[in-house]
Amino acid sequence: MTGTLWLAWRQQRLLILTAALLVTALTVWVALGRADLIEAISGYDLSQCKGWNGECPPETYGAMTESNGGIRLLGAIGLALPAAIGMFWGAPLIGRELESGTIKVVLTQDSGVRSWFAARFGLAALCAVTVSTAVAALIAWWWAPISNMYDGVYWHDPYILNASGPSAVAGALFALAAGTAIGLLVRRTLPAMGATLAVVLAVAAVLTYFRRDFVTPVDRITPGMQPKRLIGSAWSAGYRYLTPDGAQHPLENCLFSGEQLRACMDGHGFVGRVHKVYPSSDFWTFQGIDTTVYLLLALALVALTTVRLRGRRLG
Amino acid sequence: MIEFQVDRHSGVATYLQLVNQVKQALRLGVLEPGDRLPTARAVVEATAINPNTVLKAYRELEREGLVEPRPGQGTFVTRSLSRPEAAADSPLRADLVDWVTRAHAAGLGREDVLALVEAALAEAAARPRGAARPTRAGTERPSREDTT
Amino acid sequence: MNDPTAEPALRATAIGQRFRGNRALHDCDFELPAGRIAALVGPNGAGKSTLFHLMTGLLRPTTGEMRVFGAVPGTRAARTRTAFISQDKPLYPQFTVAEMLAVGRRLSPRHWDQAKAERIVGEGGISPKTRIGTLSGGKRTRVALALALGKQADLLLLDEPLADLDPLVRHEVTGLLMAEVADRGITVVISSHVLPELENVCDHVLLLQGGRIRLAGDTQDLREAYTRLTGRADPDTPDGLPPGADRAAVVHATTTGRHLSALLRNAPGTSLPSGVDEHWITRAPSLEEILLAHLRSAPRNAAHATEAAA
Numbered sequence: 001m002t003g004t005l006w007l008a009w010r011q012q013r014l015l016i017l018t019a020a021l022l023v024t025a026l027t028v029w030v031a032l033g034r035a036d037l038i039e040a041i042s043g044y045d046l047s048q049c050k051g052w053n054g055e056c057p058p059e060t061y062g063a064m065t066e067s068n069g070g071i072r073l074l075g076a077i078g079l080a081l082p083a084a085i086g087m088f089w090g091a092p093l094i095g096r097e098l099e100s101g102t103i104k105v106v107l108t109q110d111s112g113v114r115s116w117f118a119a120r121f122g123l124a125a126l127c128a129v130t131v132s133t134a135v136a137a138l139i140a141w142w143w144a145p146i147s148n149m150y151d152g153v154y155w156h157d158p159y160i161l162n163a164s165g166p167s168a169v170a171g172a173l174f175a176l177a178a179g180t181a182i183g184l185l186v187r188r189t190l191p192a193m194g195a196t197l198a199v200v201l202a203v204a205a206v207l208t209y210f211r212r213d214f215v216t217p218v219d220r221i222t223p224g225m226q227p228k229r230l231i232g233s234a235w236s237a238g239y240r241y242l243t244p245d246g247a248q249h250p251l252e253n254c255l256f257s258g259e260q261l262r263a264c265m266d267g268h269g270f271v272g273r274v275h276k277v278y279p280s281s282d283f284w285t286f287q288g289i290d291t292t293v294y295l296l297l298a299l300a301l302v303a304l305t306t307v308r309l310r311g312r313r314l315g
Numbered sequence: 316m317i318e319f320q321v322d323r324h325s326g327v328a329t330y331l332q333l334v335n336q337v338k339q340a341l342r343l344g345v346l347e348p349g350d351r352l353p354t355a356r357a358v359v360e361a362t363a364i365n366p367n368t369v370l371k372a373y374r375e376l377e378r379e380g381l382v383e384p385r386p387g388q389g390t391f392v393t394r395s396l397s398r399p400e401a402a403a404d405s406p407l408r409a410d411l412v413d414w415v416t417r418a419h420a421a422g423l424g425r426e427d428v429l430a431l432v433e434a435a436l437a438e439a440a441a442r443p444r445g446a447a448r449p450t451r452a453g454t455e456r457p458s459r460e461d462t463t
Numbered sequence: 464m465n466d467p468t469a470e471p472a473l474r475a476t477a478i479g480q481r482f483r484g485n486r487a488l489h490d491c492d493f494e495l496p497a498g499r500i501a502a503l504v505g506p507n508g509a510g511k512s513t514l515f516h517l518m519t520g521l522l523r524p525t526t527g528e529m530r531v532f533g534a535v536p537g538t539r540a541a542r543t544r545t546a547f548i549s550q551d552k553p554l555y556p557q558f559t560v561a562e563m564l565a566v567g568r569r570l571s572p573r574h575w576d577q578a579k580a581e582r583i584v585g586e587g588g589i590s591p592k593t594r595i596g597t598l599s600g601g602k603r604t605r606v607a608l609a610l611a612l613g614k615q616a617d618l619l620l621l622d623e624p625l626a627d628l629d630p631l632v633r634h635e636v637t638g639l640l641m642a643e644v645a646d647r648g649i650t651v652v653i654s655s656h657v658l659p660e661l662e663n664v665c666d667h668v669l670l671l672q673g674g675r676i677r678l679a680g681d682t683q684d685l686r687e688a689y690t691r692l693t694g695r696a697d698p699d700t701p702d703g704l705p706p707g708a709d710r711a712a713v714v715h716a717t718t719t720g721r722h723l724s725a726l727l728r729n730a731p732g733t734s735l736p737s738g739v740d741e742h743w744i745t746r747a748p749s750l751e752e753i754l755l756a757h758l759r760s761a762p763r764n765a766a767h768a769t770e771a772a773a
Binding site: 002003004006007010011100101102103104105106107108109110111112113311 | 516519520521523537539542543545546547549551553554555558562565566567569570571572573610614
């Protein structure tokens with residue numbers, strides 16, 4: 001194992017160095033950006049701007065809003081990170097060895113395929129976890145002072161929901177496992193990188209699109225024509241109309257406002273409105289779903305890779 | 316020490332080439348009793364042939380009583396093939412040199428000389444065994460007298 | 464010379480290999496006693512590389528079984544006793560020569576001989592600090608060889624190690640290999656599509672054609688098992704062969720005008736084919752003649768099978 005670990009280190013040290021530089025640079029940037037933010041918002045009462053209350057004083061809003069661009073950019077980097085790890089770390093991990101034939105040198109040494117794969121995937125996974133944890137933590141750290149503030153970055157924005165928290169780390173692991181498995185199957189680095197990008201983006205898109213189906217939103221019911229409750233920092237999942245029997249009906253039945261709406265509601269026998277929302281505590285529910293799905297996929301891909309490697313089609 | 320040359324295109328089995336080269340060296344005095352033959356490893360590294368071929372050649376030389384293996388030390392020459400009659404200062408050799416000089420003077424080239432020697436060897440071999448020696452001695456003597 | 468009860472270095476039993484439905488190898492049966500230098504010869508695409516990959520365990524046979532000193536290729540027991548240089552001699556181009564040797568030292572620590580590996584590299588005039596990517600083909604081969612020989616394996620598998628080498632380097636590399644054999648009595652399988660470069664080297668031959676083993680055995684035994692026949696073609700037989708000659712023993716025969724040239728299998732226990740008398744010019748064929756005769760007498764479907772193996 002020590003031998004294969006040395007080889008893994010020797011082959012990945014350039015990537016590790018690059019990743020370390022990237023994390024260091026981001027840390028410096030975030031530290032500076034966050035210090036600026038703290039200074040800018042000191043002396044303001046931010047509680048007025050929590051959520052989407054619409055009563056945020058312009059000066060307070062102005063003090064916070066400066067940092068939003070940086071947080072979004074950092075979030076975008078966090079969003080791209082799994083794909084980058086999958087493409088540049090995962091796809092060549094076995095793919096390049098197959099392409100160049102060097103796998104034939106390595107796997108005919110005393111140490112076997114298990115130790116070789118465990119060492120190189122283990123090291124890559126450790127680095128992927130470290131880097132993605134660092135970036136996710138940086139995002140959360142910068143965002144925390146102005147989290148879910150008026151017109152700012154909300155917990156359900158992909159910059160936060162997808163790029164921070166445990167699911168971001170699980171996503172990086174999944175992308176690494178996907179790149180590794182695809183490299184093994186495709187046996188060529190460049191096509192494997194392309195395929196990895198496609199797969200990682202597709203899974204992220206599917207998760208983003210479908211994960212809400214697994215979580216039931218909270219119903220906020222306002223009887224009759226009463227003004228709706230402000231959304232706060234919850235995530236809107238749409239409106240419904242309510243009939244006395246408790247049944248909910250699509251918004252499309254009455255797409256009006258004012259008197260027209262009243263007439264329409266009366267016509268349909270609607271007695272109230274339902275605002276379906278995900279409260280901010282659902283952040284952890286969504287994170288849980290993403291993390292579970294990513295980890296299960298990663299596990300399945302590592303299992304597939306191991307089986308394929310032991311099936312020996314390496315010549 | 317002897318350095319072997321292997322000719323892949325000669326048609327002669329490789330081990331025989333080695334045997335012949337050792338014998339040639341023994342005849343010419345390049346190798347003398349007590350000399351050590353190169354190790355199989357050294358030979359194969361230089362000639363790029365199968366080590367068993369070298370061992371086979373050495374076994375053949377051993378069988379002919381020319382060399383003997385000494386465990387842990389190598390293979391040593393035990394007997395010389397160089398004969399006084401073939402030495403540089405022998406009368407027989409001097410005769411032959413004279414004869415070749417005359418042949419050249421008469422306009423015979425290298426090929427002609429070799430062909431003549433081959434023919435003479437064949438002729439001598441064809442004569443009755445008992446008669447061969449005195450006859451050859453008989454023909455030699457006058458020729459030597461001729462030249463002196 | 465070898466203990467007949469010892470495990471053979473290689474034993475293939477009914478090996479078959481398919482790639483996506485194409486048959487690359489079929490019904491390959493052979494045994495290679497330990498201590499031999501075997502030439503694996505055959506045209507390009509005959510399945511030589513596939514066979515090597517089966518011997519190293521990089522590939523598992525679709526059918527049949529391969530054994531290396533009795534062990535399944537790819538298992539630890541087999542791996543530690545086998546060294547392999549594949550045809551493309553893959554090395555890490557960004558590694559230095561010293562680092563490349565370190566791969567062997569660290570991944571095959573069991574019997575690794577660092578001094579030997581360094582000597583082989585040094586004798587080629589290669590500095591340990593040189594990057595692999597900057598080396599010429601001959602020097603790369605030398606590094607690959609140092610990596611394989613440093614491992615001190617009992618079975619050395621070399622897939623076309625001499626291709627793309629100039630004659631001088633070829634001679635040098637072969638000498639290096641033979642010295643290793645002389646030192647350690649190891650078993651070597653060395654493939655080539657050019658037999659003459661191995662004729663002085665091998666004492667065992669495996670002829671592979673169209674995914675099948677056409678001929679396998681000791682080179683001396685093979686030479687003694689066949690006779691080369693030349694002479695005036697017999698006007699009374701359609702094929703020009705002597706009327707009494709056993710036609711089943713003919714490997715390959717050609718007539719050019721009145722001249723007949725043929726290779727025949729000797730009758731069991733004799734040094735002549737049955738039905739051939741002393742009126743014919745007979746001689747023991749060279750190994751190359753035997754192999755060429757077998758290749759030329761390829762069955763009609765061999766071309767198809769060769770394509771499938773490519």
